[in-house]
Amino acid sequence: MKAKIHVTLKQGILDPQGKAIEHALESLGFAKTGHVRVGKYIELDLAEEDKAKAALEVKSMCEKLLANTIIEDYRYDLQG
Numbered sequence: 001m002k003a004k005i006h007v008t009l010k011q012g013i014l015d016p017q018g019k020a021i022e023h024a025l026e027s028l029g030f031a032k033t034g035h036v037r038v039g040k041y042i043e044l045d046l047a048e049e050d051k052a053k054a055a056l057e058v059k060s061m062c063e064k065l066l067a068n069t070i071i072e073d074y075r076y077d078l079q080g
Helices: 016-027 051-066
Strands: 002-009 039-045 072-079
Touching: 002 051, 051 072
Parallel strands: none
Antiparallel strands: 002 039, 002 072
């Protein structure tokens, strides 16, 4: 089974990397862009066949290591 995980900063948390990209896009002539947010995308394979058990495993991974749940949100999709 494959897990696809998206980690993003929570709303209201300052995103300096997103702001830098927003300004760079404007300087390159993409003036109609705004409110750029940067996140992480993680893909991993799981040996678990049971989707419910795999979901619990991925949730645990996210909360223990992959996401800082104080300032970040995460969502995931399981395939296979």
